[in-house]
Amino acid sequence: MNTFTYQMRVRHSEGALVRILGLTRRRRFDVIQFFAQPSPDGDFMDIEMTVRSARQGPTLARQLANLLDVTSVGFLVAEKAIAEKAIAPQAASVAC
Amino acid sequence: MNGAQHLIQALEQEGVDVIFGYPGGAIMPVYDALLDSKIRHILVRHEQAAALAADGYARATGKVGICMATSGPGATNLVTGIANAFMDSVPIVAITGQVPTSLLGTDAFQEVDIFGITLPVVKHSFLVDSADGLGEVVHEAFRIAATGRPGPVLIDLPKDIANAVAEFAPAPSHGAAISLKPAYKDITRAAELMRQSSRPVIYAGGGIGMARAVSEFRDFAELTGVPVVATLKGLGVLPPSHELFLGMMGMHGNQAANFAVQESDLLICIGVRFDDRATGKLATFAPHARVLHMDADASEIGKLRAADAAVVGDIRFALAQLAFVLPISEWREKCAAAKAEYAWKYQRSSSGEIDARYFLKRLSELAGEDAVVTSDVGQHQMWVAQHWQVARPENHLSSGGLGTMGFGLPAAIGAQLGRPDALVINITGDGSIMMNLQELVTLRRYDLPVKIVLFDNQALGMVRQWQELFHNERYSEVDLSDNPDFTAVAKSMGISSFRAERESEVEPAIGRLLNESGPVLAHVAIHPKANVWPIVGPGKSNSEMLEEEAR
Numbered sequence: 001m002n003t004f005t006y007q008m009r010v011r012h013s014e015g016a017l018v019r020i021l022g023l024t025r026r027r028r029f030d031v032i033q034f035f036a037q038p039s040p041d042g043d044f045m046d047i048e049m050t051v052r053s054a055r056q057g058p059t060l061a062r063q064l065a066n067l068l069d070v071t072s073v074g075f076l077v078a079e080k081a082i083a084e085k086a087i088a089p090q091a092a093s094v095a096c
Numbered sequence: 097m098n099g100a101q102h103l104i105q106a107l108e109q110e111g112v113d114v115i116f117g118y119p120g121g122a123i124m125p126v127y128d129a130l131l132d133s134k135i136r137h138i139l140v141r142h143e144q145a146a147a148l149a150a151d152g153y154a155r156a157t158g159k160v161g162i163c164m165a166t167s168g169p170g171a172t173n174l175v176t177g178i179a180n181a182f183m184d185s186v187p188i189v190a191i192t193g194q195v196p197t198s199l200l201g202t203d204a205f206q207e208v209d210i211f212g213i214t215l216p217v218v219k220h221s222f223l224v225d226s227a228d229g230l231g232e233v234v235h236e237a238f239r240i241a242a243t244g245r246p247g248p249v250l251i252d253l254p255k256d257i258a259n260a261v262a263e264f265a266p267a268p269s270h271g272a273a274i275s276l277k278p279a280y281k282d283i284t285r286a287a288e289l290m291r292q293s294s295r296p297v298i299y300a301g302g303g304i305g306m307a308r309a310v311s312e313f314r315d316f317a318e319l320t321g322v323p324v325v326a327t328l329k330g331l332g333v334l335p336p337s338h339e340l341f342l343g344m345m346g347m348h349g350n351q352a353a354n355f356a357v358q359e360s361d362l363l364i365c366i367g368v369r370f371d372d373r374a375t376g377k378l379a380t381f382a383p384h385a386r387v388l389h390m391d392a393d394a395s396e397i398g399k400l401r402a403a404d405a406a407v408v409g410d411i412r413f414a415l416a417q418l419a420f421v422l423p424i425s426e427w428r429e430k431c432a433a434a435k436a437e438y439a440w441k442y443q444r445s446s447s448g449e450i451d452a453r454y455f456l457k458r459l460s461e462l463a464g465e466d467a468v469v470t471s472d473v474g475q476h477q478m479w480v481a482q483h484w485q486v487a488r489p490e491n492h493l494s495s496g497g498l499g500t501m502g503f504g505l506p507a508a509i510g511a512q513l514g515r516p517d518a519l520v521i522n523i524t525g526d527g528s529i530m531m532n533l534q535e536l537v538t539l540r541r542y543d544l545p546v547k548i549v550l551f552d553n554q555a556l557g558m559v560r561q562w563q564e565l566f567h568n569e570r571y572s573e574v575d576l577s578d579n580p581d582f583t584a585v586a587k588s589m590g591i592s593s594f595r596a597e598r599e600s601e602v603e604p605a606i607g608r609l610l611n612e613s614g615p616v617l618a619h620v621a622i623h624p625k626a627n628v629w630p631i632v633g634p635g636k637s638n639s640e641m642l643e644e645e646a647r
């Protein structure tokens with residue numbers, strides 16, 4: 001089991017949070033911590049989510065980045081940042 | 097104009113010519129608006145068929161398919177079709193009526209949370225909250241469905257919003273479609289791997305057809321001279337007779353294709369997702385190969401097998417950049433020899449019964465390479481994949497990811513409406529046909545000249561085969577010997593039909609099927625114990641294929 005942390009900026013739109021949590025569960029990642037707060041303009045939410053899984057962390061980062069409401073994803077393994085933002089440039093450009 | 101009229105106008109602006117649907121209370125304003133539109137509505141007899149027909153339309157034409165249903169049971173009936181499109185990355189837009197906004201969340205009559213129910217099987221979804229923004233939602237839905245890795249998009253439309261008067265909303269100008277050029281450094285790395293390889297194989301998937309990259313793919317394959325194997329959805333990237341094409345890989349693939357993959361030192365994976373039906377036991381899949389993975393979707397890279405190099409973005413660019421000659425003639429000859437050795441052999445049956453494999457081969461030859469074949473799910477689907485001469489991916493419509501029994505007939509309806517001049521043939525089984533049998537009435541209603549071949553083995557044959565081979569012949573709930581008289585059923589729905597059961601009837605049956613105008617159903621009896629060979633057992637490696645003699 002590994003622990004991964006993702007930092008996301010998410011558009012505040014219908015179902016955005018459920019999409020993120022649903023995808024995370026379906027891909028067999030167990031959420032152990034979740035913080036969300038509105039961005040200053042209220043249009044976005046800034047999320048930090050920590051999960052546990054036997055699966056590959058970067059794969060979930062790319063899958064999260066594919067969600068259209070997710071505008072950026074940062075990915076950290078065990079507190080150590082290994083990739084920041086725009087994990088999937090193609091997805092990010094679609095979402096923006 | 098009200099919201100419903102805006103919706104229809106936006107669909108017209110998107111060039112929609114046909115919608116597959118079924119009306120009901122919550123979607124009535126849209127059906128009212130449809131009366132004043134040139135868009136053709138096809139009334140199916142079950143909403144699942146609407147979604148699957150939209151899927152078939154999209155696969156056959158490359159355009160976005162549209163289906164529509166009312167709230168509650170209408171919407172839930174669409175779900176299988178939406179999931180089918182999701183699994184195979186097919187661009188469809190599904191429109192559902194919903195209870196009025198004020199009743200949302202109150203368990204109102206025919207209220208279901210279709211937005212929530214479909215979340216895992218859509219690329220994106222909208223619950224419309226204002227009539228003014230409806231046009232924009234439709235345009236956005238089309239853009240999302242068709243760009244990048246395609247997929248289904250749901251628009252859930254509450255009835256009060258469909259009825260609300262809205263400002264005229266001009267069509268938002270469509271920016272140029274986003275097509276992402278792969279990074280130069282990734283192309284360079286990919287080229288390096290190709291140059292270092294002496295036994296490369298191209299593992300070609302459905303992403304090639306979906307990206308409309310077949311012509312770039314063919315140039316790439318021919319210039320590099322790399323042998324090609326295809327997944328079920330990749331069939332047609334090269335014609336089967338092409339010298340570089342080794343056949344379908346995987347569980348029911350060709351021995352030559354699986355041999356080449358297992359022996360290769362570089363797998364050039366294009367538009368694939370390492371599905372377990374294709375790879376067999378993943379740990380022993382292509383054990384000596386490095387992996388070069390090209391895909392529109394970054395999240396496929398490394399999902400199941402680590403990539404030594406990856407090229408993400410529009411594969412047409414990547415293929416054009418990477419098309420250079422490779423000095424691998426010895427390897428190519430080895431693969432060609434395997435292809436010759438394992439070529440399908442068609443023997444006359446000693447019992448005089450019809451062999452589905454030979455029937456399909458002959459029908460495919462006589463139908464010609466422009467024919468579109470749709471398949472249901474089961475043994476007959478695998479025989480189609482093995483024995484049909486698929487000339488282009490958009491001519492072979494098969495439910496790959498979800499494996500949806502009942503796909504074939506609605507998909508044929510969609511394909512025939514999308515390509516009215518094409519010869520469309522549905523190959524089905526006695527189990528699968530019953531899943532959307534009611535759509536025979538739709539064929540008659542719109543006089544769609546779809547030809548149906550129903551292979552009747554009096555069984556859920558594929559499940560029966562697994563029980564025979566992997567469950568010690570413990571047959572459980574696979575017997576269909578109480579099938580109805582399918583010719584009589586078809587006739588009662590206005591479809592011309594006939595039965596064939598002897599080998600001597602194959603040529604006349606095919607002749608009648610192809611020459612009779614309008615829809616025709618051929619009820620073809622085959623042996624109940626005919627099996628699909630070769631086969632890789634569940635959990636086994638692709639190098640452990642069982643042949644018929646090895647039973």
Ligand SMILES: Cc1ncc(C[n+]2csc(CCOP(=O)(O)OP(=O)(O)O)c2C)c(N)n1
Nearest residue numbers: 474475476499501525526527528556557558
């Ligand atoms: C909707 C659905 N239910 C169940 C299955 C499981 N399944 C796969 S193949 C098959 C048998 C199909 O029977 P038939 O259409 O007669 O084809 P055959 O294998 O006999 O050629 C079944 C039940 C499925 N794929 N889809």
Ligand SMILES: [Mg+2]
Nearest residue numbers: 525526555557
């Ligand atoms: Mg059957």
